[in-house]
Amino acid sequence: MVVGDISTGTEVLVIGAGPGGYVAAIRAAQLGLDTTLVERDAYGGVCLNRGCIPSKALITGADTAHEAAAAEEMGIHADPAVDMAGLQSWKDGVVDQLTGGVEKLCKANGVNLVEGTAEFASEGTVRVAHGGEGQGSETLEYEHAIIATGSRPIEVPGFAFDGEHVLSSKHALDLDSVPESLVVVGAGYIGMELSTTYAKLGSDVTVVEMLHAALPAYEEDVGRVVRKRAEELGVEFNFGEGASEWEPQGDGVRVTTETEGGETATYDADTVLVAVGRQPVTDTLGLENVGLDPTERGFLDTDDYGETNVDGIYAVGDVAGEPMLAHKASAEGEVVAEVIAEEPAAMDFQSIPNAVFTDPEVGTVGMTEAEAEEAGFDPTVGQMPMHASGRALTLRESEGFVRVVADADTGFLLGAQIVGPEASELIAEVGLAIEMGATLEDVGSTVHTHPTLSEAVMEAVKNAEDAAIHTLNR
Amino acid sequence: MVREFTLPDVGEGLTEAEIVSWLVDSGDAVSEDQPVAEVETDKAVVEVPSPVDGTVREIHAAEGEVVPVGDVIIGFDTDEDDDAGAATTDTTGGADDETVESAVSAVAETDDAPAEHVFASPSARRLARELDIDILTVEGSGPGGRVTDRDVRSHAEGDASTEPEPKPESAVQSATTAVGDEVDELELGGGASTVTEGEADRDRTLAAPATRRLAEEEGVDIDAVSTEQTRDGEAFVAPEQVREHAAGGVEQTAPGAEAETGEAGETPAGGVDLDPLPDAEVQRRETREPYTGVRQTIGEAMEESKYTAPHVTHHDEADVTRLVETRGRLKPEAAERGASLSYMPFVVKAVVAALKQYPILNSQLDEVAGEIRKKHYYNVGIATATDAGLMVPVVKDADRKGMLDIADEMNDLVEKARDRSIAPEEMQGGTFSITNFGAVGGEHATPIINYPETAILGLGEIKEKPRVVDGEVVPRHVLTLSLSIDHRVIDGAEAGQFTNTVKRYLEEPELLLLE
Numbered sequence: 009m010v011v012g013d014i015s016t017g018t019e020v021l022v023i024g025a026g027p028g029g030y031v032a033a034i035r036a037a038q039l040g041l042d043t044t045l046v047e048r049d050a051y052g053g054v055c056l057n058r059g060c061i062p063s064k065a066l067i068t069g070a071d072t073a074h075e076a077a078a079a080e081e082m083g084i085h086a087d088p089a090v091d092m093a094g095l096q097s098w099k100d101g102v103v104d105q106l107t108g109g110v111e112k113l114c115k116a117n118g119v120n121l122v123e124g125t126a127e128f129a130s131e132g133t134v135r136v137a138h139g140g141e142g143q144g145s146e147t148l149e150y151e152h153a154i155i156a157t158g159s160r161p162i163e164v165p166g167f168a169f170d171g172e173h174v175l176s177s178k179h180a181l182d183l184d185s186v187p188e189s190l191v192v193v194g195a196g197y198i199g200m201e202l203s204t205t206y207a208k209l210g211s212d213v214t215v216v217e218m219l220h221a222a223l224p225a226y227e228e229d230v231g232r233v234v235r236k237r238a239e240e241l242g243v244e245f246n247f248g249e250g251a252s253e254w255e256p257q258g259d260g261v262r263v264t265t266e267t268e269g270g271e272t273a274t275y276d277a278d279t280v281l282v283a284v285g286r287q288p289v290t291d292t293l294g295l296e297n298v299g300l301d302p303t304e305r306g307f308l309d310t311d312d313y314g315e316t317n318v319d320g321i322y323a324v325g326d327v328a329g330e331p332m333l334a335h336k337a338s339a340e341g342e343v344v345a346e347v348i349a350e351e352p353a354a355m356d357f358q359s360i361p362n363a364v365f366t367d368p369e370v371g372t373v374g375m376t377e378a379e380a381e382e383a384g385f386d387p388t389v390g391q392m393p394m395h396a397s398g399r400a401l402t403l404r405e406s407e408g409f410v411r412v413v414a415d416a417d418t419g420f421l422l423g424a425q426i427v428g429p430e431a432s433e434l435i436a437e438v439g440l441a442i443e444m445g446a447t448l449e450d451v452g453s454t455v456h457t458h459p460t461l462s463e464a465v466m467e468a469v470k471n472a473e474d475a476a477i478h479t480l481n482r
Numbered sequence: 483m484v485r486e487f488t489l490p491d492v493g494e495g496l497t498e499a500e501i502v503s504w505l506v507d508s509g510d511a512v513s514e515d516q517p518v519a520e521v522e523t524d525k526a527v528v529e530v531p532s533p534v535d536g537t538v539r540e541i542h543a544a545e546g547e548v549v550p551v552g553d554v555i556i557g558f559d560t561d562e563d564d565d566a567g568a569a570t571t572d573t574t575g576g577a578d579d580e581t582v583e584s585a586v587s588a589v590a591e592t593d594d595a596p597a598e599h600v601f602a603s604p605s606a607r608r609l610a611r612e613l614d615i616d617i618l619t620v621e622g623s624g625p626g627g628r629v630t631d632r633d634v635r636s637h638a639e640g641d642a643s644t645e646p647e648p649k650p651e652s653a654v655q656s657a658t659t660a661v662g663d664e665v666d667e668l669e670l671g672g673g674a675s676t677v678t679e680g681e682a683d684r685d686r687t688l689a690a691p692a693t694r695r696l697a698e699e700e701g702v703d704i705d706a707v708s709t710e711q712t713r714d715g716e717a718f719v720a721p722e723q724v725r726e727h728a729a730g731g732v733e734q735t736a737p738g739a740e741a742e743t744g745e746a747g748e749t750p751a752g753g754v755d756l757d758p759l760p761d762a763e764v765q766r767r768e769t770r771e772p773y774t775g776v777r778q779t780i781g782e783a784m785e786e787s788k789y790t791a792p793h794v795t796h797h798d799e800a801d802v803t804r805l806v807e808t809r810g811r812l813k814p815e816a817a818e819r820g821a822s823l824s825y826m827p828f829v830v831k832a833v834v835a836a837l838k839q840y841p842i843l844n845s846q847l848d849e850v851a852g853e854i855r856k857k858h859y860y861n862v863g864i865a866t867a868t869d870a871g872l873m874v875p876v877v878k879d880a881d882r883k884g885m886l887d888i889a890d891e892m893n894d895l896v897e898k899a900r901d902r903s904i905a906p907e908e909m910q911g912g913t914f915s916i917t918n919f920g921a922v923g924g925e926h927a928t929p930i931i932n933y934p935e936t937a938i939l940g941l942g943e944i945k946e947k948p949r950v951v952d953g954e955v956v957p958r959h960v961l962t963l964s965l966s967i968d969h970r971v972i973d974g975a976e977a978g979q980f981t982n983t984v985k986r987y988l989e990e991p992e993l994l995l996l997e
Contacts, residue, residue: 352611356604384596418626420601445601445628 018044020348021134021150023126023293026053028325028337029156030110035345036154037117044148045114046136048125052107053158055334058178061106065099066181067205067365074208074241082404090209092185099181122148127294131318135294152320152348155308156341157293159286159326164193166253167282173261174254175281177202187211187278191263193251195222197364199283200234204366207241214275215243216265218250223364226425227376233408233427234366241367249273254280288327312354314344322348336360359423361439363432368394368408371435374423374442377413388416390448390472392464394428396479399459405429410468412438412448419447424468430461437465448473485534485558489521489549497906498550501543505529510538518556536560602629613638640769682708682717689719696721700728776871787933791847791968795928796977799962800985802944806959808991816886825944826864827888828994829916832987833939834860834881835997837914840980843937844913847971854971863912863932864892866899867921873899874932876912916941920962929966936971939984940964961988 022033025047033045050057069090076086114121124136129147137145161176163169169176175183177198186209192199195217207213215238221228222235222245235245249265252272256262260278288306295302300318302308308316308323315322322344325337339357346353364370380387395406408428414421424438441451452469456462470476489499502520506512517529518538539557543549600617602610606629610617613634620637622629684705689697697704697719704719707727711718773781802825809825816823837844841856848855860881863874875895877888898904915932920943929940942962949958963984967977987993 352608354607354611356607383599385599415626418601420626420628444603445624447625447628449625 016044016146017149018042018120019151020044020154020345021046021126021148021152022154022156023134024053024156024158024325025051025110025114025121026156026158026325026337027055027334028158028341029053029154030114030341031338032154032156032324032341032345033119034113034117035342036348037114037119039345039349039351041345041349042120043118044120044122044150046122046124046126046134046148048123048139050107051110051114052103054160054178056103056106056110058181060334062099062103062181063177063201063205064365065102066095067201069095069098070205070208071367090186092183092209096182096184122146125292127292128153128297128300129294131298150320152322154314154341154344154348155290155293155316155321155323155327156325156337157289157327158337159288159332161283162285162287164251164282164284167193167251167280169282173256173279175279177281177283180206180281180283189260189277190214191216191261191275191277191280193217193263193280193282194284195219195235195245195247196225196283196285197223197366197370199281200238200366201364202281202283203243204238204241207238207243208367212277213243214277215245216249216251216263216275217245217247220247223366223370226364226370226372229409230370230372230425230427233368234364234370237367237407246273246275251280251282286326286332288332290327312356313347314340314355315347331360331362333360333362357443358445359439359442361435363435365432368405368428369426369431371426371431371433372424373435373439374421375413376423376425380413380415380422385422386416387413387422388448388472389413390468390470390476392468392471392476392479394461394464396467397428397461397464399461399463400429402459403429403461410434410464412451412465412468412472414448414469414472419449419473421446421448421451421469424465426465428461428464434461434465437462483560484539485536485560486554487533487556487558488552489543489555490530490551498548500548501545501555503545504541506532506538506541508538508540512536512538512558530555532558534558534560600629601626602634603631606631606634610634682706684717686716687719688713688716689724690721693719693721693724697724700724702728776873780871783933784930787931791931791933791936792970793928793931793966794969794974794977795964795966796974796981797926797962797964798978798981798985799942799960800988801949801958802961802988803959805961805988805991806944816889819886821886821889822893823886823889826892826916826918827885828988828991829939829941829984830862830864830877830880830888830892831885831994831997832984832991833862833914833916835987835994836980836983838881839983840976842972842976843967843980845936845971846913846934847936847968857913859913861911861913863909863915863935864896865915865917865929865932865938866896868900868902870902873904873909874912874915875899875904875909878911914938919964920944925962926964929964931966931968933968936968937977937980938966940966 019042020033020036022029022036022043022045025033025045029045029047030051030053033043036043052061055061073088073090076084076088079086111121122136124138124143124145126134126136129135132149134148134150134153135145136148161169161178167174169179171179180202186206189212190206192203192213192215195203195215199215199217200222203213203215215222217224221231222238223231239245246265248267252264252266254261254263257276260276261280263275263277263280265273265275288302288308290302290306290308298318298321300308300316300321307329308327310316310323310328314324314328324340324344326332328340339360340355343353343355359374361371361373375383377387377389389411391409391411394400394408394410397406400406405428408426408431410428411425412421413423421438421441423442424435426434428434437451440446448469452466452473452475454466456466467476467478471479471481474481500522502522504519506518512518512532513535514533515531518532519530521528521530536558539559541556543553543555549555598618600620601622602617607617609631610620615634615638617629617634620629620633621627623633624630682705687704687707689704694704697707702724704724707719707723709717709719709723711720805825805828809823809828813823837860841858842854844860845854845856859879861876861878862880863876866873866875875898877883877891877895880888883891895904895908898908912932912935914935915938917929917938918941919927919929920941923943925942927940927942929938931938940963942964944959944961946957947960948955949960951958963981965977965981
């Protein structure tokens with residue numbers, strides 16, 4: 009212990025106040041455990057400050073501007089001017105409201121909040137270094153520790169983030185002006201969301217992707233719908249190319265890419281955004297002091313109860329492995345808090361839904377047809393194109409489809425892939441069905457409101473039963 | 483494409499089976515589920531259904547051949563061009579149980595979702611965890627077999643109302659209990675035997691050829707002769723029963739009871755209805771499980787041993803304080819050489835040394851030849867609790883193996899027994915057995931001899947107890963010993979002397995260096 013340290017004890021120590029950590033802390037406190045939450049930066053983590061929430065705010069802003077400008081077929085003529093600073097300040101207001109809310113909730117539930125960077129000193133103790141010179145540090149003794157330190161963007165070699173020429177997703181959410189041109193490295197969900205956003209705000213966007221599809225983690229027909237719409241918005245795709253280097257070019261950048269065969273190409277733009285994935289933050293925690301060994305990619309292995317291979321140390325959220333999603337982190341946080349309180353909780357989620365806020369949106373949950381086959385099911389598939397949905401047409405968003413996958417023998421829902429307006433919301437219904445063990449008949453027999461997009465889910469389910477009304481049964 | 487079909491595990495615990503007859507020839511067209519072969523296990527003749535639609539390409543096993551489970555017995559040509567349903571295409575000889583079993587269950591019930599999936603609401607899952615139930619074992623009553631909260635609860639209640647499943651470690655004892663239960667049943671059966679008089683109506687009856695001839699002479703349908711006797715689980719009829727039947731079994735009816743003549747009663751021949759309660763009531767209060775496979779094999783072995791060999795059990799205790807120290811010192815050394823050293827190798831060594839001095843305990847009574855066979859080799863069986871029941875893998879020629887070799891071999895065999903990959907020959911040829919009932923706690927037991935061996939040593943738990951040494955009460959590590967012997971062959975004095983010798987080796991383990 010460093011001289012001058014103050015030592016305090018806590019039953020549950022949570023490191024990181026993102027959607028995994030703050031939820032775990034609140035739940036633990038609700039269950040009567042003496043809980044301390046350590047955060048070095050901002051309550052709410054990446055999700056609230058540099059991820060989910062600010063990006064959705066910008067996307068809404070971009071959509072509003074774009075839709076107003078593109079409504080002539082509806083007889084609406086407008087030429088909106090985007091004041092980026094105004095948009096940013098509105099976004100910051102939303103973020104502040106939410107992070108403030110998290111802090112208040114923690115306090116109201118009796119969570120002790122400590123600001124600083126936590127590092128394991130030995131088994132049972134953590135040292136928290138307070139930010140800034142001369143702020144000192146303190147030592148906390150814990151009975152149970154929950155690691156919820158989240159993730160950070162991966163840097164591509166040669167593309168160190170500087171916030172000016174080379175942007176991470178965090179920087180891209182804080183721009184005070186819309187770049188005239190933008191190269192985006194990576195066509196995964198973050199790259200595609202930001203490409204679409206800036207294309208709608210008026211940037212010339214060029215996407216460079218090593219693989220051969222937009223949203224390559226998804227089924228081909230899902231990515232195709234998103235790519236087609238992005239191309240309509242003016243996004244230019246260059247597949248099979250990896251970013252190899254960049255150099256300043258005037259006030260902007262010149263990005264060089266290379267194909268597998270060694271062919272190079274260059275793209276000039278105001279700035280380059282690198283969005284090639286995220287890596288867990290486990291390197292600042294002093295894990296070696298408690299004998300914790302992260303995997304090659306930096307994750308911590310956990311069991312069904314979220315416990316690492318060191319007794320009493322748990323991990324939730326991005327550090328505990330893929331998928332790196334806020335709602336997965338929160339769900340794990342709740343489970344771990346309940347496990348520590350000796351409640352019969354465990355990580356037995358049947359499926360974790362997933363949303364991409366592109367145009368149109370993507371929502372998936374559970375298994376694809378191929379995954380169901382691989383798992384040993386005899387899958388049956390039902391699909392409903394959005395252009396057959398009255399509500400989709402009235403929203404002027406008729407691209408995409410709802411597809412459901414079920415077990416042919418029993419009718420149990422196994423998964424769904426939705427591309428279309430509000431896919432991120434629609435997917436929740438299928439998630440509930442999977443979690444509850446509902447069958448095609450259960451969902452198909454549930455009366456859905458007309459005229460809504462949710463009817464498309466019902467129709468897709470009925471299509472799997474060869475009983476769809478508004479589309480031809482296959 | 484070609485589909486190779488392996489012999490499935492047609493009965494629990496089956497390791498091999500005889501191909502009785504082929505019901506198809508090469509080139510025959512077959513449809514899925516059509517019986518293609520009759521296979522005899524040591525329990526019954528069963529039909530093996532075809533897993534596919536197609537034509538028989540080649541038959542790999544001859545009639546009369548005994549085939550290990552997992553061996554390819556027949557190949558089919560099918561129209562399928564992919565290998566979906568790989569469960570039945572496993573061509574490796576060492577197909578694991580799950581693969582093979584899934585082949586069988588796939589035939590029986592094609593609707594099953596993959597075994598690791600269960601459809602249930604989050605509340606049902608949580609309830610199962612709360613009640614400490616593996617939700618995969620709960621049978622669902624909802625649509626498609628969905629597991630509801632109520633299913634979980636009734637599963638939990640079902641568990642509580644029936645005999646608790648023996649924990650793997652307690653299988654040694656439960657095997658003993660099973661024999662006890664059987665005695666009860668037989669007694670009840672004996673007392674109620676007159677109730678079953680009347681006509682039976684079986685498809686199949688075991689009887690000696692002479693008995694069959696007698697039945698023919700008397701004009702009696704042997705399948706109609708009621709009997710309580712069974713052989714290998716099938717009804718068995720003796721000559722006197724045929725005569726009684728011919729004379730009109732009515733006279734055998736208990737005095738005062740209504741004569742049951744003509745039609746067979748509802749009670750199947752050979753079984754006694756122990757339950758005066760209505761069926762529904764019985765089903766609510768009981769769970770019925772088939773007495774087959776490994777369970778039945780254990781039961782029959784126990785029955786044969788206990789009814790054949792008059793058992794005497796000799797109890798004693800050994801002060802193993804020094805053994806505990808010795809083993810404690812050697813354990814890290816053994817670990818460095820990659821072996822996990824338990825007390826069992828010491829016991830095996832001590833037993834072998836004592837058997838050399840008292841060879842009568844390493845013997846077998848050959849009743850047919852009228853000889854006692856003393857074995858000059860030392861194959862030590864280690865009673866092992868497995869999920870399927872008691873198994874006794876055998877460490878062969880233990881006298882010629884070092885302590886660590888024994889430790890390795892034993893650990894390996896025990897693991898194989900537990901995952902049921904053990905070969906039958908690895909459980910045969912024992913000359914003496916050891917059962918460690920102390921693994922689940924306990925001081926003394928009355929172990930049942932692994933017949934036709936003539937002795938078995940049971941080990942209690944090593945516990946610290948107050949003992950008098952040099953007039954002082956001091957804590958000592960004490961191991962209790964329970965040696966059962968076949969009193970036809972071995973007398974109590976020999977049992978005592980043998981036990982004393984084993985004790986000596988366990989109390990002064992360095993003596994084993996001289997062996």
